[in-house]
Structure formats: structure tokens, C-alpha cells
Amino acid sequence: MVSDMNEHRDKLWHGVAIITGASSGMGEAIAKKLAPRAKGLVVSARRFDKIKSLAATLGNHVLPIACDVQNKDDVQHLVESTIDTFGQVDLMINNAGIAPMASMTRCRVEDWENTIDTNLKGVLYGIAAVLPQMLQQKTGRIINISSEAGRRVFPGAAVYCATKHAVRVISEGLQMDLSARSLKDGNDIKVTTIAPGYVTTDLPESVTFEPARKGFKKNMQNVEDPMSSEDIADCIWYVLNTPPHVEIGELIVRPVKQNI
Numbered sequence: 001m002v003s004d005m006n007e008h009r010d011k012l013w014h015g016v017a018i019i020t021g022a023s024s025g026m027g028e029a030i031a032k033k034l035a036p037r038a039k040g041l042v043v044s045a046r047r048f049d050k051i052k053s054l055a056a057t058l059g060n061h062v063l064p065i066a067c068d069v070q071n072k073d074d075v076q077h078l079v080e081s082t083i084d085t086f087g088q089v090d091l092m093i094n095n096a097g098i099a100p101m102a103s104m105t106r107c108r109v110e111d112w113e114n115t116i117d118t119n120l121k122g123v124l125y126g127i128a129a130v131l132p133q134m135l136q137q138k139t140g141r142i143i144n145i146s147s148e149a150g151r152r153v154f155p156g157a158a159v160y161c162a163t164k165h166a167v168r169v170i171s172e173g174l175q176m177d178l179s180a181r182s183l184k185d186g187n188d189i190k191v192t193t194i195a196p197g198y199v200t201t202d203l204p205e206s207v208t209f210e211p212a213r214k215g216f217k218k219n220m221q222n223v224e225d226p227m228s229s230e231d232i233a234d235c236i237w238y239v240l241n242t243p244p245h246v247e248i249g250e251l252i253v254r255p256v257k258q259n260i
């Protein structure tokens with residue numbers, strides 16, 4: 001029994017990870033969950049002060065790097081600095097996201113652009129930056145944070161939902177392309193979409209249209225026994241520790257009492 005437990009512990013995930021959007025909410029919780037088992041961990045976001053103090057609490061193997069995922073060069077630099085520092089990258093968590101919701105009828109084009117540039121193009125930049133290294137290593141994990149909004153459409157959130165649907169579809173397509181290539185080169189790169197329901201975080205603060213922000217906060221507060229960011233970090237830990245031949249394509253996770 002004890003030797004079984006030791007064997008399991010020895011097989012737990014232990015690698016070099018990058019997390020985007022680690023300055024708050026889920027990204028921060030994921031960083032705290034992974035840090036004790038990481039060979040190296042890079043926490044990134046735009047608010048450098050936040051990730052710098054987070055890294056300081058997690059250990060010398062945790063590196064804060066400022067990165068705006070809307071900027072392709074920033075994302076490339078994030079990955080190159082990780083490889084320069086730790087020699088490899090085993091896990092990319094494309095988590096950074098915003099939710100500037102409002103009815104389509106308001107034609108808030110700037111919000112639409114920001115949402116697409118962060119939630120969709122940011123994820124694509126992350127994939128493009130890590131994939132060559134992972135293909136060379138023939139191993140790696142890419143986890144993209146979508147949403148329940150990647151499976152359904154909510155009123156007043158069409159563009160947000162569209163980006164999260166796109167993240168799910170891109171993850172699935174990437175997974176297929178990697179599996180096809182794996183038959184030829186034997187890579188074991190796994191791709192997972194995490195699709196959470198309501199999680200209590202600062203996400204409503206990213207809503208620029210005030211009435212929509214109030215509505216979002218109210219919906220979040222109305223969920224009895226909501227999920228925490230730590231619940232999502234636990235899901236990621238589960239995904240990382242499946243046996244080598246098992247790939248979790250998508251994990252939809254929601255509060256039991258969420259009724260919308």
C-alpha cells in the first residue's frame with residue numbers, strides 16, 4: 001500500500017510551466033497549486049507588481065514576466081525567456097481573459113476587438129509560441145481556459161461566448177492535428193480545454209459597460225455555494241496527473257447550484 005502511494009507520488013506532474021493571467025483569480029490559484037511540484041514556473045500578466053509579489057511568496061524557482069497576450073512579441077518573449085531560464089517548457093496554461101459584456105445592439109466595437117484580441121488571439125499566440133519547443137521535446141501539455149460560455153450562448157455576452165467557443169474548437173483541432181502527427185513522430189503532447197461555470201473572481205471588473213458589470217456581479221453573487229479559483233486549480237492538477245495514455249479533451253465544471 002505504502003509503496004503504491006510512493007509510486008503514485010513519484011509519477012505526479014513535475015515540470016516547467018507558464019501561466020498567463022496569473023495576477024488574480026484562477027491563474028493565481030493555479031500558480032499556488034503548481035508551485036510546490038514545479039521544476040520551474042513562470043507567472044505572467046500585465047500587472048507586474050502583482051505577479052512579482054506572487055512569485056516572491058512561491059519560491060526562487062518562480063519567475064514573474066510581464067506579458068500582454070494581445071501582443072504577439074510579448075508572448076514570444078515570455079516563452080523564450082522561460083526556455084532560456086529553465087531549458088524547457090512542459091506546460092502552457094492559456095488562462096488570461098476578459099469579459100466586456102454588453103448587448104450586441106450597443107455595437108461596442110472596441111470591446112469586441114479587445115475580447116477577441118485577448119481571449120482568442122492571445123490563446124493562439126500562446127500556442128504558436130510553445131508548440132515548436134514542445135514538438136522538439138516531443139512532449140508537453142497545453143491547457144486552454146474556455147468557459148461554459150464556450151458551449152452555450154448567454155444574452156448580452158455574444159462576443160465573449162464566440163471567443164470561448166473558438167477556444168474550444170481550436171483546442172479540439174490542435175488535439176486532432178497532434179494525434180495525427182503522433183502516429184508518425186510519437187509525440188505525447190496533450191491538449192485540454194477547461195470550461196468552468198461561475199467562479200468567484202475579479203472577472204466582472206473587466207466589463208467596461210457599467211450596467212452589464214452590475215448584472216454580471218449580481219449573477220455571480222446569486223450562485224449559492226459558488227466555485228472558487230482553487231476548485232479550478234484542483235481540476236488542472238487532476239488533468240495533469242492522468243496516466244500517460246489518457247488525454248482529457250475537455251472538462252466542463254460548474255457549481256452544483258448554478259441554475260443559469
Ligand code: NDP
Nearest residue numbers: 021023024025026045046047068069096097147199201203
Ligand atoms: P480575473 O479577472 O481574476 O483574471 C483574469 C486574468 O487575466 C488577470 O490575471 C489579468 O491580469 C489577465 N489578463 C487580462 N487581460 C490580459 C492581457 N491582455 N494580457 C495578459 N493578461 C491579461 O478572472 P478569472 O480568473 O475569472 O479569469 C481567468 C479565465 O477564466 C479567463 O479566461 C476567463 O474568461 C475564464 N473564465 C472565468 C469564469 C468565471 O466565472 N470567473 C468562468 C469561465 C471562464 P492583468 O490585468 O494583470 O493583465
